[in-house]
Amino acid sequence: xxxxxxxxxxxxxxxxxxxxxxxxxxxxxxxxxxxxxVKNLSRGVLIDISSVEIVDxxxxxxxxNIAAMSRILDAKTVVVGMQPSVAITLVDLGLSLPGxxxxxxxxxxxxxxxxxxxRQEIGDxxxxx
Amino acid sequence: MNTMTPSPLTKxxxxxxxxxxxxxxxxxxxxxxxxxxxxxEVREQSRQFLAALRPAVAxxxxxxIGAQEWAAVRDILKDLSRSRAAQGATxxxxxxxxxxLRDPLLVRLEQEAGTHADQASMRRSVSKMVDHLGLFxxxxxxxxxxDLIARQQQEMLELSTPVVKLYDQILALPLIGTLDSARTQVxxxxxxxxxVETGAEIAIIDITGVPTVxxxxxxxxxxxxxxxxxxxxxxxxxxxxxQIAQTIVHLGVELSDVATKATMAGAxxxxxxxxxxxxxxxxxxxxxxxxK
Numbered sequence: 001x002x003x004x005x006x007x008x009x010x011x012x013x014x015x016x017x018x019x020x021x022x023x024x025x026x027x028x029x030x031x032x033x034x035x036x037x038v039k040n041l042s043r044g045v046l047i048d049i050s051s052v053e054i055v056d057x058x059x060x061x062x063x064x065n066i067a068a069m070s071r072i073l074d075a076k077t078v079v080v081g082m083q084p085s086v087a088i089t090l091v092d093l094g095l096s097l098p099g100x101x102x103x104x105x106x107x108x109x110x111x112x113x114x115x116x117x118x119r120q121e122i123g124d125x126x127x128x129x
Numbered sequence: 130m131n132t133m134t135p136s137p138l139t140k141x142x143x144x145x146x147x148x149x150x151x152x153x154x155x156x157x158x159x160x161x162x163x164x165x166x167x168x169x170e171v172r173e174q175s176r177q178f179l180a181a182l183r184p185a186v187a188x189x190x191x192x193x194i195g196a197q198e199w200a201a202v203r204d205i206l207k208d209l210s211r212s213r214a215a216q217g218a219t220x221x222x223x224x225x226x227x228x229x230l231r232d233p234l235l236v237r238l239e240q241e242a243g244t245h246a247d248q249a250s251m252r253r254s255v256s257k258m259v260d261h262l263g264l265f266x267x268x269x270x271x272x273x274x275x276d277l278i279a280r281q282q283q284e285m286l287e288l289s290t291p292v293v294k295l296y297d298q299i300l301a302l303p304l305i306g307t308l309d310s311a312r313t314q315v316x317x318x319x320x321x322x323x324x325v326e327t328g329a330e331i332a333i334i335d336i337t338g339v340p341t342v343x344x345x346x347x348x349x350x351x352x353x354x355x356x357x358x359x360x361x362x363x364x365x366x367x368x369x370x371x372q373i374a375q376t377i378v379h380l381g382v383e384l385s386d387v388a389t390k391a392t393m394a395g396a397x398x399x400x401x402x403x404x405x406x407x408x409x410x411x412x413x414x415x416x417x418x419x420x421k
Contacts, residue, residue, distance in 0.1 A: 080361065084321030087359040088314075096355035103361035104328055 004029045006036050012044040012113055013037065013075075014106070018051045026062045033066060037073045044113035045070050048106055050081025060095035067100040076116055077101065080109035137242040138191075138234075138255060142183045145237045150175055152236075156229035166216060174226070178205050191258040194265060206262065210269035214277075223270045227263040231256060290316045292323040299400045300329040300362075301393065305338035313349035317356055324362045331400040332357050335393050337368030347382040354387050363403070365389070367396035 004025065007014040013036055015029070033045065047063065067077040078101045082090075090097065101116075103109035142149070154175055158168065181201040188198045206227070213223040235252055242248045290312070293301045302320055306312075320332060334350065336342065342350075354364040367390040369377075377384060390396040401407060 079359075082359050082361075084318060084325060084356075084360065087321055087356040088317055090359055091352050091356045097359060102359050104324065104330075105361075108328075108330075108361060 003032065006032055008036070008040055008042070011040075011042055011117075012046055012110070013040065013042045014046045014048065016048040016051070020054075021052075021059050021062065023058070026058070030062070030066060030069065034069055034073065037070060037075050042075050043117050044076045044078065046106065046109050046113065047077065047079045048081050048109075049079060049086070050083070050105070052086060053083065055086050055089055057093050057095060060090050060093060060097065063100055064095070064097055067097075071099070076113055078103055078109040078112050080104065080106050136186070136189055137238060137248070137251060138186050139183065141234070141237045141241050142179065142186065144241070146179060149230075149233050149237060150179060152233035153179075153230050156232060157226060166213070166218065171226075174205070174209055178202070178209075181205050186258075191254040192261060194258070194261045202262070203265065206266045207269050210266050211273045214270050214273040220267060220270055224263050224267045227259060227266050231259040234259070286312060286315055290319050292319050294323075294327055294329070295333070295397060296401070296406075298328065298330045298404060299397070300324065300327060300332045301335060301397075302332060303335045303338060303368075303393075307341070308339060308346045308349050310345075310349065313353060317353045320353060321356060321360055324357060324360050329362055331363050331365065331403060333365045333367055333393065333396040333400060335368040335396070336366060336373070337370070337393070339368075339373075342373045342376055342382075344380050344382055347377065347380070347384070351384075351387070363388075365396040365399055367391070367393045 002019070002025065004015060004017060004019070006029075007016075013033065015033065019025070021029075036042065037045065045066070047066065049063075052059070063079055067079075070077045079097070080103045082102065101112060103112050150172070154168070154172055157171055157175070185199045185202045188196070190196055190198065193199075194203065209226060210223055213226075234255060238248075238252060238255060242251065285306070291303070293303065295301045300320070300323055302316065304316065308316070323329070324332065334353065336350070339346065350366065354366070357364050365388045366384070369389055369391055388396075388399060390399060398408075
């Protein structure tokens, strides 16, 4: 069975979705991703959907689910590279992905993750004092 | 139908062409309150119309003006309606072009064929023909106006949704006019496209030019904001006038998820602050009199 590759980049995980998502693939991705987060103690997950042209409510829900699972495992999720047409479709479907952070491209998403994690560490350091 | 002997109408049109023309033009000039259209033009149009009418009525098909033989007449009326609409003539003035022909035509027809009872059906169908032509003119006139409105609507749609780059990574979207769902779609597409092109992080939606904000408009705005957020851009809504702020609260529209500012300047300041930028005054270089 085909799987979506999950790349480890330091303390982040990078997932690039380049194929049409179907139910089993999405379930497998959720499975793999949660396992990888735990195994690598990842702090952030970057999901690149710049090659996704068509979305439905299922993909929207999947993105929300992944974000929620990562949050429970203390990793931040950023969805990057959404196409304008995809954004419009998701909004029309009533899925504005609350709780999911977004960025224009991988570079910005990486900066966002670093920024938020850095801020969190400063906050932790402050509370330890 | 007997096509061998020409109908009385054809005879009238042939025999009294110049008289008909003079009487018709007289009626037209009397009918229009203002002399907006020069008489020479009216004369030329009337002459062309009569010339086209003669072969058209030869077929004795007086009421079926959709038929092939009426094509020339229809074209003339179409052009006339179009030019009259462009010249700013009223609908009645335009329809009067055709309706003014009825009386001269009926009078001459009576002269030619008498007021005999068997001619009554002839007169009725001539009258009907004029009615049909008049209605056709009117329809064409209206169609021209509707085309104009549709074109202007389209132009408005294209013109009124500019997305302006205010600064590196800051876009502004000044909205003018009412937001309906069709416009929201165009606005949203433009905005998202520009976000991709410029890599903007912040978009300021200015609604100073939006006359009223009801729940529907607010919903459309929030949709645009949500779509921009999915692309990784934050939105700030600015230009909220006091009345609009009151309306929004009275309607119970929830805008708390979006940063709102009263003015575009305030929104721009907030955008700069979010990007970690600031504007400061450059200290004036001390003027050194020795350098003069």
